[in-house]
Amino acid sequence: MINTILVGFGFSATTFHLPFLKELDEYNVVGVVSSRPDDVHHHLPNVHVYASLEAALQSEATLFIITTPSHLHKDMVEACLKAGKDVLVEKPAFLTVAEGEALRHLEENSQGIVNVFHNRRMDGDFLTVKALLEGAEVGNWKVFESRFDRFRPVVRDRWRENAGPGAGILFDLGSHLIDQALVLFGVPDRVQADVMIQREGGQSDDGFFVTLHYGEKRVYLRSNPFIAGETPRFELHGTEGSFIKHGLDPQEAALRDGNLSPDVLETGTLTREETSALAIEPGRYVDFYRELAASFIARRPLVPLSDAILTTRVIELARLSSDEQRTIDY
Missing domain, CATH: 3.30.360.10 (Dihydrodipicolinate Reductase; domain 2)
Incomplete structure (x- = not known):
């Protein structure tokens, strides 16, 4: 199973991500980054709630799913890659083509890989x-x-x-x-x-x-x-x-x-x-989530940063x- 941490716990996390993470055997939710621990424990009574991404990156989780507001995505993906973690990030993964190119270069030199959440x-x-x-x-x-x-x-x-x-x-x-x-x-x-x-x-x-x-x-x-x-x-x-x-x-x-x-x-x-x-x-x-799990195992992104760069262009x-x-x- 892929030990997974959700970063953010708003509508998108609870509606589009959590149901599949709980349903599929490929994933194991081990933590959430949120300022609202009571909300998290209502859905996930036994998971650890982290106050910051930095703290969560010290864990043994390998996949981080970023569902925070868009302007935070680029820096959070960067932090995850520098820690050698895999990432699934909501769209837009970044706000400019230049930011996307910088992340792609970082990914090439990281142990982690990035997928963009284009579930549609x-x-x-x-x-x-x-x-x-x-x-x-x-x-x-x-x-x-x-x-x-x-x-x-x-x-x-x-x-x-x-x-x-x-x-x-x-x-x-x-x-x-x-x-x-x-x-x-x-x-x-x-x-x-x-x-x-x-x-x-x-x-x-x-x-x-x-x-x-x-x-x-x-x-x-x-x-x-x-x-x-x-x-x-x-x-x-x-x-x-x-x-x-x-x-x-x-x-x-x-x-x-x-x-x-x-x-x-x-x-x-x-x-x-x-x-x-x-x-x-x-x-x-x-x-999408089944193929996503396979992409992390095969180390080949399902929706790579290069696709997001074309969209941002x-x-x-x-x-x-x-x-x-x-x-x-x-």
């Missing part, structure tokens, strides 16, 4: 889109659109929405959408973007519309906090047809209710000569494109 590579609808592309089910694809809209018109007082490094929806949801696009299509030729603050009193970006150019093909990635009705989650259009899927992958909602395997049958619409319902592949967050170009109102070569 295991969303069922994303896996379905990937299979459709691999099978050329819509012919030669021309347009792909990925949306993650919400109706949150009022700013909340939390670090993700306040001013400061690592805040904003482009780092938060945008990291997922960009990573998925890069997995499907590779790096783009050019980036064009509108990154915006639209809510009254907003201190960090709350919406974006990013266009990735692949020759004549286009990928549209967007999010907005004023969408009260349901919009398509994915659209894929090509020379022989279209695929459209509404609604979010049900795994997150199920995890909030303590269910690791939601029994929800989702469908999308595939239109070629005729229109028909297409069953969505089941999501596999649990497989798109984020940097998107902000520059939005500021200068122009399309920028990748």
Whole structure:
């Protein structure tokens, strides 16, 4: 088993990580870094609670899962690598390409390896889109659109929405959408973007519309906090047809209710000569954690820092494109 310490114990740690750590035989949670020991012991009565990462790094645990606010990620990954520990870090793993390159260089000279937590590579609808592309089910694809809209018109007082490094929806949801696009299509030729603050009193970006150019093909990635009705989650259009899927992958909602395997049958619409319902592949967050364990054993990252660097490069170009109102070569 992999002796594991959770760094941070908020929503992400208790919802996206802890259920799988407790369920799978590959992991053994031996500690948590938190300032709220009572909360930790409510979920994990017998684990040691550390007041700091520095103290936890003195333990014999080999895997550290970093779930703290984004601006802390880079320094914490660096500390873990210097101690020879393996890391799973929430996205964004760092805030600039330069920081990512520095971490990758450090990793090359460390006994530890780093994985980035891009669990949405295991969303069922994303896996379905990937299979459709691999099978050329819509012919030669021309347009792909990925949306993650919400109706949150009022700013909340939390670090993700306040001013400061690592805040904003482009780092938060945008990291997922960009990573998925890069997995499907590779790096783009050019980036064009509108990154915006639209809510009254907003201190960090709350919406974006990013266009990735692949020759004549286009990928549209967007999010907005004023969408009260349901919009398509994915659209894929090509020379022989279209695929459209509404609604979010049900795994997150199920995890909030303590269910690791939601029994929800989702469908999308595939239109070629005729229109028909297409069953969505089941999501596999649990497989992400299984493959993660195998990656640490094999010493080959499942989602390496190099992938996160590509995503961060798109984020940097998107902000520059939005500021200068122009399309920028990748």
